Ligand SMILES: Nc1ncnc2c1ncn2[C@@H]1O[C@H](COP(=O)(O)OP(=O)(O)OP(=O)(O)O)[C@@H](O)[C@H]1O
């Protein structure tokens with residue numbers, strides 16, 4: 001499915017500034033990565049696409065159809081996993097998914113059972129059916145959330161910051177799960193960690209204070225700092241100079257000496273070495289450099 005976001009602005013009733021300001025994004029099949037730091041507007045945008053909230057201005061189209069005028073049709077092909085969900089703590093996964101099926105209007109008992117079995121298999125929760133959800137770990141809950149979102153076999157999946165709080169192993173499992181279910185679907189995935197989108201998405205959008213800072217292919221995003229990326233290990237004074245005169249993307253202190261990665265037209269001194277940019281470098285550069 002193709003989703004076109006046109007000129008979306010959102011001002012919350014009691015909001016001080018625009019949560020989204022004239023956002024234009026086109027999203028096609030595959031996994032689309034929405035990246036931005038806290039308060040960038042990721043959740044706001046996802047809630048608007050998921051038809052949970054209206055935009056103040058602008059329109060969204062899916063396969064050429066206006067979203068608000070065709071809400072029911074869009075919702076029937078949508079799976080949504082909110083940033084914070086309290087699933088039913090006293091239910092087990094089967095009871096919970098059965099409940100979700102009923103909400104979705106799936107009346108046939110045999111069909112519900114089939115869908116539930118499939119979803120549990122897909123997310124790797126076989127053997128965990130008897131536990132109540134309140135006894136699930138963070139990673140298992142996130143998988144249960146995906147099972148819930150998948151139950152209607154949606155063409156579009158919106159997943160808001162699913163990796164927050166997961167341990168490295170669970171995080172990798174979860175990211176692999178996403179790439180497994182991405183086939184023939186449009187997945188919009190938000191995160192504030194570049195490593196999440198490193199291997200998962202080709203197309204990304206960097207959102208900052210409600211505005212699109214970058215939209216396009218990940219490879220082109222990194223390319224923007226190619227040839228301008230340097231590393232300098234030196235003194236604290238040199239670090240200060242670099243912070244003033246270049247855009248610093250990271251500082252690591254090795255035995256007390258700052259090792260500064262920075263973007264500049266040319267190296268600061270002959271002590272600086274040219275390095276290959278990472279997605280993280282490109283991202284921090286797009287946000288204007290590291291904060292103190
Ligand atoms: N209900 C609300 N009322 C007023 N302002 C809000 C409301 N929800 C969010 N905002 C503001 O809108 C902006 C965008 O918030 P949003 O939650 O969309 O960001 P986010 O990118 O999802 O952040 P996070 O990474 O912390 O989840 C922020 O400045 C936030 O304070």
Ligand SMILES: [Mg+2]
Nearest residue numbers: 042043083161
């Ligand atoms: Mg959010």
